[in-house]
Amino acid sequence: MTTTVNPAENDSAEAPVYPMERASKCPFDPPPVQQAMLDQDSPLAKIRLFDDSTHWLVTRYADQRTLLSDDRLSVDISKPGYPHESVQSKDAAEGGTLSFATIDDPEHARLRRMVTAPFTIKRIEAMRPAVQRITDELIDDLLAGPKPADLVDAFALPLPSLVISELLGVPYDRHEFFQDHSKTFISRTSTDEERMGAVTELATYLGGLIVEKMKDPGDDLLSQIAHERVAAGELSVPEAIQMAVLLLIAGHETTANMIALSTVALLENPDQLQALRETDDPKAVSAAVEELLRYLTIAHNGRRQVALEDIEHDGAIIRAGEGVIMASDSANRDPRVFADPDKLDLSRDARQHMAFGFGVHQCLGQPLARMELQVVFSTLFKRIPTLRLAVASDELPFKYDGIVYGVHKLPVTW
Amino acid sequence: MKVTIDQDKCVASGQCVTAALDVFDQRDEDGIVVLLDANPPAHLADDVRQAAAVCPALAIIIEE
Ligand code: HEM
Ligand code: SF4
Numbered sequence: 001m002t003t004t005v006n007p008a009e010n011d012s013a014e015a016p017v018y019p020m021e022r023a024s025k026c027p028f029d030p031p032p033v034q035q036a037m038l039d040q041d042s043p044l045a046k047i048r049l050f051d052d053s054t055h056w057l058v059t060r061y062a063d064q065r066t067l068l069s070d071d072r073l074s075v076d077i078s079k080p081g082y083p084h085e086s087v088q089s090k091d092a093a094e095g096g097t098l099s100f101a102t103i104d105d106p107e108h109a110r111l112r113r114m115v116t117a118p119f120t121i122k123r124i125e126a127m128r129p130a131v132q133r134i135t136d137e138l139i140d141d142l143l144a145g146p147k148p149a150d151l152v153d154a155f156a157l158p159l160p161s162l163v164i165s166e167l168l169g170v171p172y173d174r175h176e177f178f179q180d181h182s183k184t185f186i187s188r189t190s191t192d193e194e195r196m197g198a199v200t201e202l203a204t205y206l207g208g209l210i211v212e213k214m215k216d217p218g219d220d221l222l223s224q225i226a227h228e229r230v231a232a233g234e235l236s237v238p239e240a241i242q243m244a245v246l247l248l249i250a251g252h253e254t255t256a257n258m259i260a261l262s263t264v265a266l267l268e269n270p271d272q273l274q275a276l277r278e279t280d281d282p283k284a285v286s287a288a289v290e291e292l293l294r295y296l297t298i299a300h301n302g303r304r305q306v307a308l309e310d311i312e313h314d315g316a317i318i319r320a321g322e323g324v325i326m327a328s329d330s331a332n333r334d335p336r337v338f339a340d341p342d343k344l345d346l347s348r349d350a351r352q353h354m355a356f357g358f359g360v361h362q363c364l365g366q367p368l369a370r371m372e373l374q375v376v377f378s379t380l381f382k383r384i385p386t387l388r389l390a391v392a393s394d395e396l397p398f399k400y401d402g403i404v405y406g407v408h409k410l411p412v413t414w
Numbered sequence: 415m416k417v418t419i420d421q422d423k424c425v426a427s428g429q430c431v432t433a434a435l436d437v438f439d440q441r442d443e444d445g446i447v448v449l450l451d452a453n454p455p456a457h458l459a460d461d462v463r464q465a466a467a468v469c470p471a472l473a474i475i476i477e478e
Binding site for chain 2: 112
């Protein structure tokens with residue numbers, strides 16, 4: 001492959017469109033054309049995005065680890081050449097302020113460290129009983145309601161929303177308000193206007209809450225931000241609101257999709273499910289969760305960056321200003337790292353997966369996400385042993401074009 | 415085995431604590447890594463290697 005040509009000047013028609021299509025009978029597997037790139041000679045493959053711009057796709061695990069640790073690549077969405085996900089994300093980059101997910105170090109590190117305290121392993125473990133209670137209550141309600149039921153609506157979406165409310169310190173009587181607006185924000189049937197409206201309502205509410213907590217702090221994340229950062233003048237109230245909204249959005253749909261899609265994968269692999277249902281070993285549950293994260297890689301649209309300088313990598317050159325997309329789903333199915341990668345094997349050691357990304361932007365919420373998934377998958381099938389799909393699996397509406405992969409609806413019965 | 419950490423690089427992911435609880439901890443105020451044992455015993459060597467392998471910030475260095 002010629003690597004010295006700027007892809008923007010190249011004939012882009014031959015480059016496959018990214019994101020690519022999954023095979024119709026394999027909803028859990030990455031797109032076959034993308035998987036084939038794991039075996040090509042060059043670490044880089046040229047792809048084309050929705051706006052006809054061309055960028056590099058990196059599929060192999062080892063190449064991604066190296067490049068995601070390279071500070072000559074930037075996550076700043078306002079930089080020219082950045083490989084955007086959609087028209088909306090491109091417009092947002094031109095207009096809006098940036099969250100720390102799209103800012104480079106050292107500013108990223110400064111902002112991220114302001115909200116890391118509640119995510120330590122110790123603090124997250126202390127939340128486990130609350131998450132268990134929320135999980136049990138949602139299952140009580142599910143069992144008391146009609147069947148079939150939509151597991152997305154009745155369980156997968158409310159659970160992380162209630163947990164984040166708890167973490168941020170949203171009072172109990174506002175949980176429903178909080179949940180309704182988050183749902184509007186992520187629903188595919190919402191219009192852009194409704195979405196904007198929902199975020200504005202949430203932001204206004206969170207702003208009021210932050211001001212309240214400056215006067216009367218509790219033991220929660222918003223109090224900590226209000227008390228330690230806003231009061232000290234390190235963050236303005238709008239910046240604090242933006243962080244709270246980032247946490248809410250980053251932690252809601254991801255965890256919800258992981259719960260629903262894992263449930264489908266387990267129901268489709270009954271022998272694996274049986275082993276999980278029967279175990280009381282927290283280590284086995286934790287290994288199962290890591291494997292589900294690897295196998296499903298729900299953040300399936302790649303980690304996206306733009307080169308600040310020319311970068312030589314394994315005989316190929318990424319020019320300054322060129323976009324690079326790391327396909328985490330392919331890295332997690334790279335046979336050089338995971339034997340028999342297309343098999344869901346809950347007993348394998350999958351801990352080095354890249355479902356949470358890699359590098360300094362690796363998911364901040366991962367200890368929380370892991371704990372939530374461990375609680376869910378050591379509870380759900382024990383409490384509802386006969387849980388099963390209420391439709392044929394090929395009728396499930398998979399989120400092929402979603403920013404996060406999952407199912408729109410999951411009709412189940414028991 | 416000798417372990418060193420780089421607190422400036424650490425992004426508080428907590429992965430090392432999960433991998434090797436007896437060797438790594440996190441500061442309460444910001445989740446940044448704290449080294450509990452710079453010369454971990456042989457039976458913890460695999461866990462420490464695992465911690466270094468999953469550290470997203472490459473903040474854990476091991477000399478065997
Ligand atoms: C299973 C659930 C989740 C998955 C699969 C997931 C996945 C990811 C991925 C792939 C990234 C990008 C990493 C990169 O660019 O290298 C990320 C970043 C992030 N996630 Fe998550 N996430 C999950 C849950 C959560 C939760 C529960 C929270 C918080 C409550 C959260 C907060 C964040 C934040 C704040 C970032 C930006 C970090 C930074 O830029 O420094 N995530 N997540
Ligand atoms: S694994 Fe690395 S980044 Fe995460 S807490 Fe430990 S040292 Fe810090």
